[in-house]
Amino acid sequence: MNDNFTGNARHSRLAQFHIDMPLLLGLLALIGFGLMVLYSASGQSIVMMERQMIRLGLALAVMVAFAQIKPQTLKRWSFPLFLVGVALLVAVMLVGSVGKGAQRWLDLGFMMFQPSEIMKLAVPMAVAWFIASHSLPPRILHLLGGVILCAIPTLLIAQQPDLGTSILIATAGIFVLFLSGMSWRIIALIAGLISAFLPILWLFLMRDYQRQRVLTFLNPESDPLGSGYHIIQSKIAIGSGGFDGKGWLHGTQSQLEFLPERHTDFIFAVLSEEFGMLGVLILLALYLFIIVRCMIISSRAQDNYSKLVAGSFTLTFFVYVFVNIGMVSGLLPVVGVPLPLVSFGGTSMVTLMAAFGVIMSVGTHKRMLAAP
Amino acid sequence: MFKKRVAIQDFAAESRLFNHRAVFAVLFVVLLFGIIVFNQYQLQIVSYQDYQTRSEGNRIKVVPLAPNRGLIYDRSGILLAENRPVFSLELIPEQINDMAATLAELATLIEFTAEQQDAFLKQVRAQRRFNSISLKEQLNDQEVAVLAANQHRFPGVTVEARLSRHYPFGDLFTHALGYIGKINSRELQQLELDGELANYAASRDIGKIGLERFYQRELHGTMGYQEVEVNNRGRSIRVLRSVPAVSGKNIQLGLDVGLQLTAQQILKQHRGAIVAIDPRDGAVLAFYSNPSYDPNLFVHGISSANYNELLNSRDRPLINRVTQGVYPPASTIKPHLALLGLETRTISTSTKIWDPGYYTLPNSDHRFRDHIRWGHGWVDIYTAITKSCDTFFYDMGIKLGIDRISEYMHKMGFGEKTGIDIMEESSANMPSRGWKRARHNQPWYPGDTVPLSIGQSYWTTTPLQLAVATTPLLNRGKLVTPHMVTAFNNGETTAANLIPPRQVLEVENEQNFAVVMDTMYQTVSTLGGTAYRAFLGTEYRSAGKTGTAQLAAIAQDAKYDADAIDERLRDNAMYVGYAPHDNPTILVVVALENAGGGGSNAAPLARQLMDYYFAAGVNRDE
16 A cells, blocks of 8 residues: 555656656666667766766756646647748758768857758647647648658758758658548558659769768678678677677677777667677667557547657657668668767767657646546 | 538548548558668678678788797807898888878988889889888998988888898808799799798798708798788787797808818918718708808898899809819819729739839820829729729729729719708719710720829719718718708707618729728828828828829820919819728818829818817817
């Protein structure tokens, strides 16, 4: 009785802060595991660990802050936020600063800002707002509206050029359409169109370095010391981990720096090498737990906007995980996507935690109606 | 109605629709995670061995460790060949970003030639990864200091210290020790054929001639290696495993520095050779060929100017005169022939012949002259040897015939390699009927036997061969195999079980050995003996035989006049001698090119060597 009471009390106290306990625990477990891997991957750099922890702290604070915002409020602000995002993208196109051959950043004087990060949240929110304002499943006309909402920022980001991010943002919007119950026939049609679009993408839209990445992905051994080096070394690291790994801090591929980008994009290879297949299964289990928990929250949500936004965020999170692991283990071509909550760095982590904040908000803000 | 139903079912149907899609999405997620797991299984479980091997290949570099070459000592433990540290400038190409710039900058600090740079760049292209390649060897102290001070400016550039051969006595032991040099492609092939190549992974040098070549395998030792963990830039992080190299065996020689110095000193004025062996076991005590040269020139690669000078010198310093100097033995072989004469009863101790100063074959009026124009008168075997009467031996030679001479002299070691432990050896020539037929396509004439009987014409020998062929006279028929090495690693292996025993000369009457030794003793000890003056007043009793080899043909009635003929056609002086007479421990052969008579030129040198030998007590405790 007493236990039950205190349990309830704790639950209610957390509920007061709009925190979803299982999701929080899942995220913290993942972050803990990630920090452990990063310590090894960074060559036991205390400086890097501090920076990562500060960033994680900030991201967790952002998550808690977003969790306090009611879904209704978010819904109201979805379209205005989208418009601001589009305006910023246009601004980047006109006055943005150039870094690494792409015009992605906006110099705010005190910090560099990447408007595409806003769009990672704003696009699915705007599409969900638009779709949820009509009954589900959406009609063709509404779908078209959703597609247009996706297309504008996608094209703006693609021309920066930042093909990876633009595809991820388009995907987030399309997930909303998928979850809203768009008919399988249309899905099949779109899949067909995309297949038809691929040659055009290859011939006209992709840059040489992007084509090279795809070719290297198809046959990394063709250029073992050039562009194939990353993926070969990464696969050696993973394969040599075996079932139980070489042990924490004892991965030779990573500690001796044969593995490129070991603390950022290729950190999964470090984990695979040092913790083996066992470690990979634990990591995947943590990700799966988080994804399933988020999907449960989505399906329990009481309005369509909340369901669609939370579901889309969840699936986008999964896409990050899959694309990163797929690229590091040689299933997908190399694209610059970090492993969520494990890789060192990035504004993307803050965006990601903001999304989890939104999901928590969806899970904890319930109308009185749902009480019985 | 349609609209109404929609309105009623709105929330529940929408919720179900979303849930269907959510479940589908989760199943899709699980499917893709399944693909990841399957792929991980393929990489980490199925192909584990393959990737494990490649990972080890990445991180582990095997560094061969060169063994230290065995040292060479003289009989009393004085170092004759040692290993000294030398410094060389080495570069690791992988650690250098801009090779051209680095070389240009290095050129401002130290001098290196265009050839050195070309040779270096050629090697860079051929080398395995992370190997250091030397740009310049034998840096002097100043260059080492300059490079050390500027080390920080040149990542991937190092000054390496390695051991290099050095011969502290310079030209004193050259023809005995030989020298080492860089392994060339032919030697590399040979090592591969012998299955030795793997043991040479860290070795740069190999014995080229002399003992260094003959005992290459023993001196080289066994390579060791280190397994080193390296990072992606080839820098070694730590040593994982180390198998130390096993140094080559040290070898001890029978040679004595003091005797050798004496030999060099007394040969200074001559082209020629001195060899001294212990007649009991064949240990070589002195081995010197003059002129000699500095073997240290060859260790780091001799310059072509220096090499051409040696190669084209009229005095031919590269020839090892002890084993490759092919000389007519002249009268020094008279004791050997005397033994054959006694054995075959062609002569006896009481045989006497009349020497008018010349010898003629039956039915011929060609006069084979004695070196004394007016003749020795009545001559027996003692006089024939002590005064070196030619006529006595002309007569005996004809009676013996070429076949018996040739066969017996071969048995004594003439015309045969001695089997000494260096490879540069000539077998010289002990002729026979068959040899002349094969060589000159002519039959053997009695006129060929006559000069052969005094060690001239086709008969040649090397100084060492003459010494070895003399040992059966002193050892009751036992021939020795001469050898420089007496022990490996301070007596671990003694020469006795290394040297194959040679044949024993069988005789009918052992007394004949005493007679021959006695004639040689009288040559030294009796007034009028050809070596009497040379050995006058020694504290030891020695015996020997002189020889004077005529190089220029002298017309029938002409007189030999040393001053009238070319210096290079003057007589060779020969001497073979031993001491003490009753129990010989040293046997010396002296051969001097174009020096004149053996008794007056070669014998005094043999005496000086023996004087030192006895004064210094070289072989005393044996």
